[in-house]
Structure formats: structure tokens, C-alpha cells
Amino acid sequence: MGYVDEVIERVIAKNPGEPEFHQAVKEVLESLRPVVEANEALYRREALLERITEPDRQIKFRVPWVDDKGQVQVNTGYRVQFNNAIGPYKGGLRLHPSVNIGIIKFLGFEQIFKNSLTSLPIGGGKGGSDFDPKGKSDREVMAFCQSFINELYKYIGADEDVPAGDIGTGAREIGYMFGQYKKIRGVYEGVLTGKGLSYGGSLARTEATGYGLLYLTEEMLKCNGLDIAGKTIAVSGAGNVAIYAIQKAQQLGAKPVTCSDSTGWIYDPEGIDVALLKEVKEVKRARLTEYAAARKSAQYHEGRGVWTVKCDIALPCATQNELDLDDAKALVANGCLAVAEGANMPTTLEATKYLQENKILFAPGKAANAGGVATSALEMSQNSERLSWSFEEVDSKLKDIMVNIFHNMDAAAKKYGHEGDYVVGANIAGFEKVATAMIAQGVC
Numbered sequence: 001m002g003y004v005d006e007v008i009e010r011v012i013a014k015n016p017g018e019p020e021f022h023q024a025v026k027e028v029l030e031s032l033r034p035v036v037e038a039n040e041a042l043y044r045r046e047a048l049l050e051r052i053t054e055p056d057r058q059i060k061f062r063v064p065w066v067d068d069k070g071q072v073q074v075n076t077g078y079r080v081q082f083n084n085a086i087g088p089y090k091g092g093l094r095l096h097p098s099v100n101i102g103i104i105k106f107l108g109f110e111q112i113f114k115n116s117l118t119s120l121p122i123g124g125g126k127g128g129s130d131f132d133p134k135g136k137s138d139r140e141v142m143a144f145c146q147s148f149i150n151e152l153y154k155y156i157g158a159d160e161d162v163p164a165g166d167i168g169t170g171a172r173e174i175g176y177m178f179g180q181y182k183k184i185r186g187v188y189e190g191v192l193t194g195k196g197l198s199y200g201g202s203l204a205r206t207e208a209t210g211y212g213l214l215y216l217t218e219e220m221l222k223c224n225g226l227d228i229a230g231k232t233i234a235v236s237g238a239g240n241v242a243i244y245a246i247q248k249a250q251q252l253g254a255k256p257v258t259c260s261d262s263t264g265w266i267y268d269p270e271g272i273d274v275a276l277l278k279e280v281k282e283v284k285r286a287r288l289t290e291y292a293a294a295r296k297s298a299q300y301h302e303g304r305g306v307w308t309v310k311c312d313i314a315l316p317c318a319t320q321n322e323l324d325l326d327d328a329k330a331l332v333a334n335g336c337l338a339v340a341e342g343a344n345m346p347t348t349l350e351a352t353k354y355l356q357e358n359k360i361l362f363a364p365g366k367a368a369n370a371g372g373v374a375t376s377a378l379e380m381s382q383n384s385e386r387l388s389w390s391f392e393e394v395d396s397k398l399k400d401i402m403v404n405i406f407h408n409m410d411a412a413a414k415k416y417g418h419e420g421d422y423v424v425g426a427n428i429a430g431f432e433k434v435a436t437a438m439i440a441q442g443v444c
């Protein structure tokens with residue numbers, strides 16, 4: 001058995017009941033075959049693949065808090081510090097009832113290669129809790145966030161580990177966490193990113209993941225002889241990534257016609273009204289039925305179904321494994337040209353294979369959604385130099401980073417004989433830098 005297959009088997013055996021982590025490891029390691037085969041003796045001696053698939057540490061803790069009725073609630077908190085070969089651990093915090101250690105490990109593992117692709121000095125980590133912010137009062141969210149930091153503060157710091165937002169964690173949650181960290185540690189430092197603008201946040205961080213997704217998609221289309229202007233886009237999700245993907249798509253002259261949340265989805269043939277979507281989701285924190293009620297052209301459907309809509313480009317921006325083989329078949333049958341992942345691992349392995357076999361341009365999440373964490377790293381730079389850059393400055397750096405990511409993954413795919421396979425290209429380009437750093441730093 002080859003080294004890659006041996007390590008995949010070992011990861012599955014050592015981490016039972018963690019299917020998302022297995023999936024992420026398979027996707028990465030299988031596409032690293034060309035580079036592993038070229039360096040097999042060295043990597044085996046270094047146990048490089050065993051080391052890169054084993055987190056530096058996993059922290060799991062109790063998060064007790066008191067709800068508005070005076071009842072004590074208990075959640076579980078996690079932080080997986082996966083790899084800090086090229087910089088402090090960096091990655092978001094997911095607050096969603098589905099969170100478990102396997103999900104946090106898949107996200108942390110992906111983050112290693114994504115962060116490397118940004119070309120900025122950040123290692124990989126991820127955290128979160130099974131707490132559900134939906135339907136909670138601001139006071140309850142604050143109580144949870146303070147309790148979460150009461151334990152997590154021991155393990156994070158501006159030069160150690162810098163958490164940020166993810167599903168369920170936005171500016172409100174980051175604000176409460178930052179306040180509690182400052183209170184406990186008595187230091188004012190860039191320990192979290194995605195902060196409010198009046199206390200160390202970066203302009204354009206809110207927009208960054210969605211905007212970055214579109215910058216990379218635009219470049220990928222351009223380099224394949226296509227223009228994004230005039231294209232119809234299907235988007236899933238209605239959160240931070242989806243909203244700003246829709247906004248930038250419109251600015252680039254494309255027409256996003258769908259969005260979704262966990263209960264249903266919208267088809268709006270006139271194009272999504274971003275101001276209304278923001279009002280419903282960012283201000284009222286309401287369901288998409290409110291969008292449909294306020295807009296004549298919008299059709300609301302229960303359940304899932306975004307990928308059945310005819311589109312030129314599909315942007316999954318909600319959650320993992322939300323685009324399966326049947327969805328991929330529907331997209332291909334409807335003449336879709338490109339899929340770019342705004343979410344982390346939204347496309348199943350079978351669906352990715354089908355899309356690529358059918359010559360759909362496919363940009364994997366670790367490249368396509370790297371604009372969020374890249375701009376987080378720019379926020380860290382601004383915090384370190386105690387300065388704030390203008391929106392235009394941050395946005396132009398973000399655009400350069402995304403264009404650069406596209407060309408790096410394109411070049412790595414070509415170098416190893418897989419031209420146009422951006423999954424192989426992104427994984428190899430992200431991996432090579434981390435591998436070189438790990439080997440140079442010795443066995444640690």
C-alpha cells in the first residue's frame with residue numbers, strides 16, 4: 001500500500017466516528033499523491049503525513065451559563081490547534097448545535113492549507129461549541145460568550161492563537177468575547193479578528209469572504225476565456241458569506257437569483273435584493289419567509305433545492321456537504337459552467353468528482369473562501385502596528401491575494417501534470433509551504 005493510503009487508513013482507525021474529518025483528510029491526501037510520490041522517502045522518514053493529520057492539541061471544555069429564566073445551561077466548547085508551522089493558529093469559532101470534535105477537526109485541518117495559500121504567516125486552528133445562538137436574547141448570547149472565554153482565554157493570544165467568526169459567530173459574539181478576554185487578561189491585543197471598527201476591527205473584514213470568493217471566481221473564469229458579467233448565479237446560504245458574495249456578484253455585473261437558510265430557499269428571477277436580505281438576516285435575524293413576504297418577484301420554497309435552478313455559476317455558501325451527487329447532476333444538466341465553494345467542504349467527494357469529470361471549473365473552498373481569513377490576517381497586521389487602513393487599501397490587498405491564490409493553484413496543478421484540476425493545485429500549493437516549514441523546524 002502506498003504512503004497516502006496507509007495514512008488515510010490510520011486516520012480513519014485513530015479517529016472513529018468523525019466522518020467529516022475523514023472526508024477532509026481523504027480529499028487533501030489523495031490530491032497530494034504526485035508530490036508525495038516525488039518525495040516519498042523523505043516524507044516517510046519524517047512521518048510528515050502522520051504529523052500533519054494529528055492536531056498539535058485538542059481542547060474540550062464545559063461552558064455553563066444562565067438563561068433568561070434563571071436556568072443553568074451547559075454547552076461543550078472546543079478549540080483544535082492543528083498546526084503552527086508557518087504562524088500562530090488562526091481560524092474561526094463555529095456556534096451551531098451540530099458542532100462536535102470531528103467537525104472542528106475537519107475545519108481545522110482545512111484551515112492549515114487555506115491559511116498557507118493566502119501567503120500570509122498564519123497556522124491552522126478552529127473552535128466552537130454546540131451552543132445555538134438562534135432565538136437567544138443578547139444577554140444570553142453574552143453570558144455564553146463570557147463563559148466560553150473564561151476557559152478559552154488560557155489557550156489564545158495575539159501571537160499564539162487568534163480565533164474569529166464562522167457559522168453563528170459574527171460581530172456581536174466576537175465583541176462579547178473580546179471584552180471578556182480583555183477583562184481577564186488585562187491586555188488590549190489583537191486576540192480575535194472580526195472585531196467592531198471602533199475597537200480594532202478591519203474595514204472590509206465583514207465583506208471579505210464573499211468579495212474574495214467573487215474575485216477568485218472572476219479570475220478563474222477570465223483565465224478560461226469567460227466573463228462573469230451577465231452570468232446567472234445560484235447561491236446557497238443567507239449568512240455572512242452568501243450576502244457579500246451576492247453583493248459583489250452584482251457589482252461585477254452578474255445576476256444572483258437564489259439564497260437559502262436551514263428552513264427554505266428563495267428563487268428571485270429579478271435578482272436578489274441585497275438591501276432587503278441584509279435587513280432580514282443582519283438586522284432582524286429572521287427567516288427567509290420575511291424576504292419573500294416583502295418582495296413580489298421572490299418565490300419561497302421549503303427545504304432545499306437551490307441547485308435545481310438553471311445557472312451559469314454555483315456558489316455554495318452555507319455548510320458542509322450541501323451539494324451532493326444529485327445536485328451536481330442537476331447543475332451539469334442545466335449547463336452550469338463553474339462551481340466555487342464559499343463554504344468549507346460544501347461539495348461531497350462524489351459530487352466534486354462528477355463536476356470535474358464533466359469539465360465544470362471547480363474552485364475548492366480552501367482557495368475560494370480564503371479571503372475571510374486573509375483579511376483577518378490583515379486585521380492582525382493593523383492591530384500590531386496600531387493603525388487602521390482604508391477600505392480601499394484592504395479591499396485591494398484582498399483582491400491581489402485572491403488573484404494570486406488562483407495563479408498559485410493553477411501553476412501547481414500544471415507543474416504536477418493536472419492542468420485545470422484546482423483541487424489538486426490548491427492542496428499541493430498549500431501543503432508544500434507547510435511541509436517545508438515543518439521539516440526545517442525539526443521533529444516537534
Ligand code: NDP
Pocket residue numbers: 165166167168169209237238239240241242260261262263317318319320342343344369370372373
Ligand atoms: P452564517 O452563520 O453567517 O450563515 C450560515 C448560513 O448557512 C445561514 O444562512 C444558515 O441558515 C445556513 N446554514 C448553516 N448551517 C446549515 C445547515 N446545517 N443546513 C442548512 N443551512 C445551514 O455563517 P457564514 O456565512 O459565516 O459561514 C457559511 C460557510 O462559510 C461555513 O461553511 C463557514 O465555515 C464558511 N466560511 C466562513 C467564513 C467567514 O469569514 N465567515 C470564511 C470562510 C468560510 P440558518 O441561519 O437557518 O442556520
Ligand code: 2IT
Pocket residue numbers: 090091092093114162163164165166167193344369370372373374376
Ligand atoms: O473558515 C474560515 O476561514 C473562517 N471562518 C475565517 C477564519 C478567520 O480566522 O478569519
